[in-house]
Amino acid sequence: MLLSINPDKLHDMATDVRTVQKAVIPAAGLGTRFLPATKAMPKEMLPIVDKPAIQYVVEEAAKSGLNDVLIITGRNKENLISHFDGVPELEYTLQRKSDTNKLRKVHEASEIAEVHFLRQGQPLGLGHAVGRARQHVGQQSFAVLLGDDLIDDRDALLTKMIEVHDSEQATVVALMEVPPEQVHLYGCAAVEPTDEPGVVRITALVEKPDPADAPSNLAVIGRYVLRPEIFDEIDKLEPGRGGEYQLTDALNALAAGKGERPVYGVVFDGRRYDTGDRVGWIQANLRLGVEHSEFGDELSDWLLEFADGLREAKAKSGRAPQ
Ligand code: G1P
DSSP states (O other), rough: OOOOOOOHHHHHHHHHOOOOEEEEEEEOOGGGGGGTTSSSSSSGEETTEEEEHHHHHHHHHHHTTOOOOOOOOOOOHHHHHHSSOOHHHHHHHHHHHHOHHHHHHHHHHSSSSSEEEEOSSSOOOHHHHHHTTTTHHTOOOEEEETTTEEEESSSHHHHHHHHHHHHTOOEEEEEEOGGGGGGGGGEEEEEEEETTTEEEEEEEEEOOGGGOOOOSEEEEEEEEEEEETTHHHHHHHOOOOOSSHHHHHHHHHIIIIEEEEEEOEEEEOOEEEETSSSSHHHHHHHHHTTTTTTTTTHHHHHHHHHHHHHHHHEEEHHHHHH
């Protein structure tokens, strides 16, 4: 006997029960803010304390249950790809010395998740980079994590976003309040409240608005949980801010009601480090450095002394101590 099932219904059921399993990490940027360090090295390989920035992001994805990670790369990213391989000759030497601690450090990057790489092809913007993931992602929802934003692993932002996605079957974007004078550095959201604290409905998004046109001081930080319909919106994109295909513009089309489902924002108030900025990168090193199990105490003692010296020097030079 043939069962008569409406194929659209079946498709809906299949997409509705399946939760998020894949992460996409765009990593094809040129890193010009860190020149000359990034002249011959990908910016994603700059260390935060003793681990390259990209490793923190892959660990965050895995910790949120996303074990399939697609990294979108570009030119000069060979070191980044190699970081997720084993290094037999180094491992052999460490094994002979019975240095299990260092051996574990060499191993860990290749064991975090199943990591795939795809070349962006042309550097046409974040929307274009995410659009390249279509074939890998298929008809599933997926997360996007931007490497410039480091979320402290004690603050489970992505897990919360996946929960909202699963309960609402909606696109979810991470938002954070920033001072109004910084809004022009980010995508910015117009929002309405919902019944759930910390969750808002996004009605519009604008990429890097002039302060006068900013709909709020809620900035898009680099975490997204996207449904597959984003790819159709990306396909329709025209070049936006900076002449690039902007993910924010594709999300705005969904938020403005052109898609069937709403777009939600999870407002994050935890620890985020902007490692794409030189000052933010130094701060991240210090903040995570003072908590390091091996040398955190030594570093914080030094920092306190250093800060005393700075205060004194500022007082002498007539500048008010901070
Ligand atoms: C990208 C996005 C922007 C977002 C930001 C978060 O901009 O286009 O909407 O607010 O990441 O870090 P970028 O900083 O890559 O220029």
